[in-house]
Amino acid sequence: MAPRVVSMEADGGSRGNPGPAGYGAVVRDPDTGEVLAERSESLGTATNNVAEYQGLIAGLTAAAELGAAEVDVRMDSKLVVEQMCGRWQIKHPGLRPLAAQAAALVGRFSAVRFSWIPREQNRHADALANAAMDAAAGRPATAAAPGRPATAAPTGQPAATSAAPIIGSDPATAPASWEPRPTFTATRLILVRHGETPYTEQRRYSGRGDVPLSERGRAQARATGARVAELAPSVAAVLSSPLSRCTATAASIAGALGDVPVRTEDDLIECDFGQWEGRTFAEVRQQWPGEMDAWLASPRIAPPDGESFTQVAERAHRVISGLLTAYPGETVVVVSHVSPIKLMLRDALAAGDGFLHRLFLDAAGISVLDMWPDGGVAVRTVNDTAHLSTLD
Numbered sequence: 001m002a003p004r005v006v007s008m009e010a011d012g013g014s015r016g017n018p019g020p021a022g023y024g025a026v027v028r029d030p031d032t033g034e035v036l037a038e039r040s041e042s043l044g045t046a047t048n049n050v051a052e053y054q055g056l057i058a059g060l061t062a063a064a065e066l067g068a069a070e071v072d073v074r075m076d077s078k079l080v081v082e083q084m085c086g087r088w089q090i091k092h093p094g095l096r097p098l099a100a101q102a103a104a105l106v107g108r109f110s111a112v113r114f115s116w117i118p119r120e121q122n123r124h125a126d127a128l129a130n131a132a133m134d135a136a137a138g139r140p141a142t143a144a145a146p147g148r149p150a151t152a153a154p155t156g157q158p159a160a161t162s163a164a165p166i167i168g169s170d171p172a173t174a175p176a177s178w179e180p181r182p183t184f185t186a187t188r189l190i191l192v193r194h195g196e197t198p199y200t201e202q203r204r205y206s207g208r209g210d211v212p213l214s215e216r217g218r219a220q221a222r223a224t225g226a227r228v229a230e231l232a233p234s235v236a237a238v239l240s241s242p243l244s245r246c247t248a249t250a251a252s253i254a255g256a257l258g259d260v261p262v263r264t265e266d267d268l269i270e271c272d273f274g275q276w277e278g279r280t281f282a283e284v285r286q287q288w289p290g291e292m293d294a295w296l297a298s299p300r301i302a303p304p305d306g307e308s309f310t311q312v313a314e315r316a317h318r319v320i321s322g323l324l325t326a327y328p329g330e331t332v333v334v335v336s337h338v339s340p341i342k343l344m345l346r347d348a349l350a351a352g353d354g355f356l357h358r359l360f361l362d363a364a365g366i367s368v369l370d371m372w373p374d375g376g377v378a379v380r381t382v383n384d385t386a387h388l389s390t391l392d
Contacts, residue, residue, distance in 0.1 A: 003029050003030070003031070003068070004068065004069045004070060005030060005068065005069070005070040005071075005072065006027050006028060006029065006030065006036065006063050006066065006068040006070075006071055006072070007027070007028045007029075007030040007071070007072040007073075007074060008025060008026065008027045008028070008059040008060065008062075008063055008071050008072065008073050008074065009025065009026045009028070009059070009074045009075065009117075009122050009124060009125040010023065010024070010025040010026075010052070010055035010056045010058070010059040010073070010074075010075050010125050011023065011024050011025075011052065011055050011075065011076060011077070011122050011125035011126045011128070011129045012024070012043075012048065012050070012051025012052040012053070012054055012055040012077075012129050013048050013051055013052070013129050013130070013133060014043075014045075014046055014047055014048050014050075014051055014133065015133055015137055016045075017047050017048050018045050018046055018047045019045060019137075020042070020044070020045065020133055020136035020137035020138075021042070021043040021044065021045065021046035021047070021048075021050065021051040021132075021133060021136055022040065022041060022042045022043055022051060022129050022130075022131070022132020022133040022134075022135065022136050023039075023040060023041060023043065023051045023052070023054045023055030023058060023128075023129050023132060024038070024039070024040040024055060024124075024125040024126065024127065024128020024129035024130075024131070024132060025037075025038070025039040025040070025055050025056070025058045025059030025062060025125055025128070026038055026039075026059070026124045026125050026128070027059060027062050027063050027066060027068075030072060035124075036062075036066055037062040037063075037065070037066060038062075038128060039055075039058040039059060039061075039062050039128075040058075040128040040129065040131060040132045041054070041058065041132055042132045042133070042135040042136035043132070043136060044136055045136075047094075049077075049079060049080070049092070049095055050094065050095065050098065051129065052075070052077040052079070052080050053080060053095060053098035053099065053102060054098065055075075055125065055129065056073065056075065056080055056084070056102050057098065057101055057102050057105065059073070059125075060073075060102065060105040060106065060108075060109075060112075061105060063109070064105060064108050064109070068109065069109060069110045069111075070109055070110055070111045070112070070113075071109055071111075071112045071113070072113050072115065073112060073113065073114045073115070074115050074116075074117045074121070074122065075114070075115075075116065075117065075122065076116065076117055076118060076119045076121075076122045076126075077116075078116055081114045081115070081116045083095075083099060084099070084102060084103070084106070084114050085114050086350055089350060089375050089376075089377065090350065091375050093314075093317055096347075097310075100352065100353060103352055104352075104353075107352075185328075185329035186329070186370035186371055186372050186376075186378070187323065187324050187327055187328055187329060187330060187331075187332070187370070187371050187372075187373075188232070188330075188331040188332070188368065188369070188370050188371075189320070189323065189331075189332055189334055189344075189368070189369045189370075189371065190228060190231060190232060190235075190331065190332070190333045190334065190366060190367075190368055191334050191336065191341045191344060191345075191366070191367040191368070191369065192224060192228070192249065192250075192253065192333060192334065192335045192336075192364070192365070192366055192367075193335075193336070193337065193338060193341055193361050193362065193363055193364060193365050194213070194217070194221075194241075194243075194245040194246045194248075194249040194335060194336075194337065194363065194364070195213045195214075195216070195217030195218065195219075195220035195221040195224070195245065195248070195249050195363050195364045196213065196214050196216050196217035196220060196363040196364070197211040197212060197213055197214055197217055197245050197363075198211060198214055199211045199278065200214075200217070200363050201214065201216075202280070203280055203281065204278050204279060204280055205273040205276045205277055205278065205279055205280075205281075205284070206270065206273075206277070206278070206337075207270045207271055207272050207273035207274075207276075207277050207306070207307075208243075208269065208270065208272050208273075208277070209277055209278060210243050210244050210245075211243075211245060212244050212245060212248070213244075213245050213248050213249070216391065217245065217248075217249075217363065217364075218248065218252075219391055220249075220363060220364035220388055220391060221248060221249040221251075221252035221253070221364065222252050222256075223364070223387045223388055223390070223391060224249065224252065224253060224364045224366065224387060224388075225252040225253040225254075225255060225256030225257070226256050226387065227366060227384075227386075227387035228253050228256065228257065228333060228366070229253075229256040229257055231366075231368070232257075232331045232333070233257075234331065235257050235260055235330075235331050235332065235333055236327045236330035236331060236332055237260065237261070237263060237326075237327060237330075237332050237333070238250050238253055238254045238257070238260050238261070238262045238263070238332075238333045238335065239262075239263050239264075239265045239268060239319070239323070239332065239333070239334050239335065240262055240263070240264050240265065240268065240334075240335040240336075241264070241265070241268040241269045241270065241335065241336050241337060241340075242264040242265075242266060242268075242269060243269060243270065243337075246268070246335045246336060246337070247262065247264065247335075249335050249364070250262045250333070250335040253333055253335065257333075260333075265319060267315035267316070267318050267319045267340075268315075268316075268319060268334065268335075268336040268337075268340055269315075269336075269337070269340075270336075270337035270338070270339055270340070271306070271307050271309065271312045271337075271339040271340075272302075272303075272306045272307035273303050273306050273307075274302065274303040274304050274305035274306025274307070275288075275303060275304040275305050275306070276288070276303045276304070276306065284303075288303075288304065291303065291304060296357060298353070299313070299353050299356065309339065309343065309353075309356060312339050312340055312343055313343045313346075313347070315340065316340045316343045316344050316347075317347070319334070319340075320344060320371070324371060324373070328373060338361050339356075341361060341367065342355070342356050342359055342361060343356070344369070345359065345367060345369075345379065345382060346359075348369050348371075348377050348379050349379055359382075359383075360383070361383050362383055362385045362388075364385070364387075364388055365383040365384060365385050366381060366383070366384040366385075366387075367379075367381055367382045367383060367384070368380040368381040368384075
C-alpha cells in the first residue's frame with residue numbers, strides 16, 4: 001500500500017531537439033526512499049519539453065494508480081515547474097494540451113507540490129529517460145539503474161529549493177498576479193460578443209446559422225460602439241466574424257470610431273454545433289444525454305456533426321497570432337461569438353478547460369486583453385456590460 005504522500009521525480013529529453021526522445025519517472029516513499037513505481041517510454045521524434053511533460057504525466061499517473069493523496073513533484077526542468085505553478089505562460093501551442101493533461105491529473109490529488117532540483121539530484125529519472133532515448137534512436141539501451149538510492153531530501157530537511165505553491169489545494173497559495181514590465185508597447189485586443197438575436201433570448205445553440213440581431217441587439221450594438229469609442233479613441237482595425245449578427249455589431253462600433261473599415265475573418269466564426277444548432281440545452285440533454293456528458297467533460301469532443309472546442313481554439317490562436325504580427329502596439333477590436341472569445345480568455349488567463357463552462361459572456365459584453373511581444377499578458381476586463389444598463 002502506497003503512503004498517503006509520495007515523492008515523484010520525472011525527466012525527459014531528446015537527442016536533437018527535436019530528435020529521438022523519451023522520458024522517465026520514479027515514484028518513491030518519501031520516508032524510506034523505496035521505489036514504488038517506475039515509468040519510461042520512447043516517444044519517437046519529439047522535443048525536450050514535450051518529453052519532460054510526458055514524464056510528468058507518466059509520474060502523476062503512476063502516483064494516482066498507487067492511490068496517493070499528495071505528491072511532491074521534483075524535476076530539473078525549470079520550464080515545466082514554472083508553467084505548472086502558473087508563474088510562466090505556456091507560449092508554445094504544442095505544450096498546451098500536455099499541460100492541460102497534467103493539470104487534470106493534478107486535480108485528482110488533494111495537493112501537488114512542485115520543486116525544481118538540479119540534474120544530479122534527478123539521476124534515476126534521468127537514467128530512465130536516457131534509456132528510452134537510446135531505444136528511440138535504435139541504440140543499445142543504457143542501464144536505467146532501478147533501485148538507485150533516493151535523491152529526495154529526507155523528511156524534515158529542506159529540499160534543494162523552496163517548494164512551489166500547491167496546485168489544486170488552497171487558493172490562498174496560488175501565485176500572485178503580476179504586471180508585465182512596460183519594456184514594450186502592448187497590443188490591446190477589445191473582444192466584443194455580438195448583440196442579442198432571437199436565439200440569444202431563447203437560449204438556443206447558435207453556431208453557423210446566420211441569425212440576425214433582434215431590435216434589442218441592434219440597440220446593444222449602438223451602445224457598445226459608444227463604449228468602445230470611449231475606451232479606445234484610436235483603433236487600428238475592427239475584425240468580425242462573417243456572420244451578420246457580428247458584422248452588424250462591428251459596423252456600429254466602426255461607425256462610432258469614425259468609420260474604421262471592418263474586415264471579416266473566417267476564423268472568428270462561432271463553433272459549429274452540428275445537430276444541436278437551434279436547440280435549447282434542455283432539448284439537447286433529453287435527446288443526446290451521453291453525447292452532452294462527453295462534450296461537457298472534454299473540449300476535444302464535438303457535438304454530432306459539429307466542431308470541438310479544441311478545433312475552435314486552434315482558429316482563435318491563429319487570429320491572435322496574426323493580430324500581434326499585423327498590429328504590434330496598436331488597438332484592435334474583435335467582434336465574435338461566445339466560444340472563440342471564451343477560448344481566448346481561457347488561454348490569456350492560463351485557466352483550465354472547466355473555465356469554458358463556468359464563464360458567462362453576455363450579448364454585447366466587452367473584454368479587454370493587453371498582449372506584449374515578450375509573451376506578457378494582462379486581462380484588463382472580462383464581460384463589461386455597464387454600457388447596456390440604460391437599455392434595461
